[in-house]
Amino acid sequence: MTQKEKMISRGQLFCFIIQSQIGVGILSLPFKLSETAKGGGALSVLIAGIITQLVIILLWVLLNKFPGLNLFSICLQIGGPIIGRILIIAYIGYFVLLGSNVMFSAVEVLQRWMLQTTPRWAILALFSIMTLYLAREKLTVLARFFTLATVLFVPLILFVSYGLTQAHLELMLPLLENGFWNIMNGVKDSAISMYGFEMMLIVYPLSEGTNNQRLMTISLASGFVTLLYVFVVSTCLMVFNSEQIKLIPEPVIYLVKSLNFYIVDRADILFLPIWAITLVCSIVSYCYAASIGLSVLFKRKNHKNFTPFVKISTFMIALAPVTPAGFHLFDTAATYASYVFIAGLSMMLLMVSLFMKRKAGGLA
């Protein structure tokens, strides 16, 4: 990859990471946490945020070993042409899997709450076309769109904040009702909604700033996401009691629905389309990553022509599960894949690179 692309600014990097991190997970996070951590759900999210920061630092160390290279080129550098290619293919598979998982969950939620009679393939197709347009563009275009979409957090946060009028602190207490271990269990659940920061592996070489500045920006973005999650989770835990939240798989949307806005009866219908833009950003970033991977794999300068293939495969994968058992299997697969690829494989790359002799420069 010798192609010169325009760099994205630090503000854009910040928005990029936020948009890829915030996905469909947060909508059901309070529900999952109430099963394990109960009142201490917010603590679980905080701990998950701290762990995320640690992983970010480790990934940053890896990226610094190979200045100017993204994840896929690093794979080639470390593994050589054969193992490197296998690693690239595995990572592409991971990005496709997660991209389709986000898309699938998004469509599930939209279908259950808003578009009950619209067939699933139609919504999936709409999402696919929408994301195809963006994902085949250059990173600067993506970054500009993501920055623009960040403005939409204002209404989203306002909607959830209005829920505080119904909140009772007592519903969240006692914080340690289920004990320390269950809070740690909750960390596992919250980690799923933290994914997306691994996009730094792709966009880091293409962003401006010194190494420290870039690390700072990414950490701030992840910190912002953690705090937003803590806010949303504690609001939900303060509005619903633990018996009630067991019945509500998407407490965030339910919260918005149950608010009385006097003029609008069902605010969730306003909330979901705004949310969908954020979801589009998540899906786009995964597809972009997968297409970049393909372009490195086939040594092409441009990823544009690979995006349709990625889109078609995400569409097919997202269409496949039809039964609740299928949904569950899909989710579990995505979860474990994330553990393996973000934590496992990246750490392995880091280890190998530490033992490897530094090659002259970072040129491929």
Added chain:
Amino acid sequence: MKFDMKLKSNVLLITLVSFCLTGCWDREYLKDLHLAYCSAIDYTENGEIKETIELIIPPDVEQTATKSEIHSSTGPTVRNASNQLRNRVRGNIRFIKYGFELMGKTMAEQGLYPILDVNYRDPSNPTSNVRLIITEGEASQILEQKMVGELKIGEFLKQKIDSLEEMSVFPKETADTVFRSLKDPGHDFALPYIDRNEGEIIAKGVALFHDQNYSGMLNPDQSIMMVLLMGQQGKNARFTKKLDLGHSDDIRNFITINVGSKKIKRKFKVSIADDESIDVNLGLELKAVVEEFTDTLDEKELKKVSQELSELLTKEAETVVNEIQKANCDIFGVGRKLIAYHHNVWSNKNWSEDYRKVKFHTKVDVKIVSTGILQ
């Protein structure tokens, strides 16, 4: 030539794509719908659910009044009864403008949750501004009255509930706040309680609930006290009390005060003794405006009257708390406080029995702050 080809293919593409854009599966035209404004739910003698609804039919000609129709049907579940209803009317009934649900007392005694489940489960049913009302007799009878004076029954009830909430007679509960209390082991709720008497629909007070079952009631005066003790208040809250003034014509001994127009200070404290017995301090500081009184009130009198009113209202509050405890209705959320702050004590308690053993210390302080425009 090449340019032409491209133009043609673009035009073709746009035409094809616009065909795809016309389709939308989730659309509903208001003109095709029949809107149910309210419903009443009872049990029939053989244990089925009877659902009665008020349908609003849009007028054929613009700018004429809407018409209303009352229909009812039965079925084993609420949704099924609604479907039976759909067979009887012109088709599609939708609950999107749904304002409240009436439920008969016999039904409320058997538990609300099975009836309300459909409201929460189907996202197209609004819940945020839906009121639940308990009726003493059969709920459907109230709807079957169809009109009250010039007003349609649904409109009438809506206005009635709204204004009584403002007078602090009914606590402000919606379907959603009830959902929360239904599932909360440490918090119960109370709902408006109405009845029909010779063509008039009258508020009988509030119906108290334990868990999900009707367990007692309060009269309107007691309801106001309960609403204030809960920490809620409408725009007005009026009490009329008889003072010991010794006038021969009885009307001159009465005073009417309004405590709802000023800010109310409330104290609510749950404390646990060493033997795990529970004491609740419940105090109100009311600022009263005198609205009707035949004597003049100078400073000395004011103090005496305030004193006397404090005693009377404290006594009333005690009766109200007694009634509430008798109904086993944890309306103040004492259990919730225990769960949150004294979790060990809570896990030792069997709340549906131990709630009655809670000792309430109720105190109401009245201070007259205004006597209107007369002295």
